[in-house]
Amino acid sequence: MKEIPLKFQMEYRAVSCKHLPELQADVDQLRAANKIHNNEVFQSYIADFKYQVPEDFPEAKFVIIVAVSKPIAKIQFQYENEAHDVYIGSPYYDSGYTDEIVQESLRKRINLPSELKLVQNLKLHQKLLAVRSGLGVYGRNNLCYVGDMGCFVNLYAFYTDYEGLSDSWEEIKTMKYCKTCNICLNNCPTGAIREDEFVIDISKCIPLYNEIDGIFPDWIPKIAHNALMGCLKCQFICPGNHKAIKGITNLGEMNEKETQMILEGNIPKENVQEVCQKLKFLDPEDVCRKLKMCDPEDFDRILPRLSRNLKAIILREV
Secondary structure, three states, X not given: OOOOOOOOOEXXXXXXXXXXXXXXXXXXXXXXXXXXXXXXXXXXXXXXXOOOOOOOOOOOOEEEEEEEEOOOEEEEEEEOOEEXXXXXXXXXXXXXXXXXXXXXXXXXXXXXOOOOOEEEOOOOOHHHHHHHHOOOEEOOOOOEEOHHHOOOEEEEEEEEOOOOOOOOOOOOOEOHHHHOOOHHHHHOOOOOOOOOOOOOOHHHOOHHHHOOOOOOOOOOOHHHOOEEEOOOHHHHOOHHHOOHHHHOEEEEEEOHHXXXXXXXXXXXXXXXXXXXXXXXXXXXXXXXXXXXXXXXXHHHHHHHHHHHHHHHHHHOOO
């Protein structure tokens, strides 16, 4: 197992599997009220979600929802003798820990006997589970906030047959700030966050477009683009992140040559390894599934997105 990074922070809650039908009911209620958008890309992220004990692990007793601190990252691009600080959303870069590290750390935290199982599951609505468990609360921006880590977290779900856990199940709660605060609402550049509805209009959310291939829709303002991947407009200014925002990860600098190569979407093979190491970038197609490193062999597929997104930020070209 890789060495655990120094800044590794983890919190968890356990939920009895008997609550899975209630989790399904929460989702069904949202669907019945037409609050889950039918956007094709978004639906592809959640299509395989199942709120039942896995068929290959019928003896599972609890599902454990884990939040691991994952600060946003910053990388400086040098272009035409100017320095451009460009940010990367929490899910999209490699922080140095793996699924294995999270799983083994959790085993130690709960003192799981070696003969019992801890099986990761990627087919659950992890934000909803985290809020239902009391691990986190929702923000008006539909993100999950976990204590001082704010919304800068990665969530993991594990089934286990260990019975020595306390069942944690609560009503859905929103962050205390959201009762009187409209900062994120006023700062959302596309109107995805709504005044009279706590479920955002996902079809207007920038990450839905900048983590896939293609041309940005014309209705997204040029000034709206603010991250190499993801969108941070509602997160930078949120009171719920006032402590977590201080821990931004600095990935270093891209020199003029490297920046130009990314903008042109043409990186010679001899330069790919170095660029990948600096970006520490993850495969955005797997953000809602199993995250994996964007290694040099996979970079050609992702480069067009990075080139397009960087142009939108530095050159304001979309």
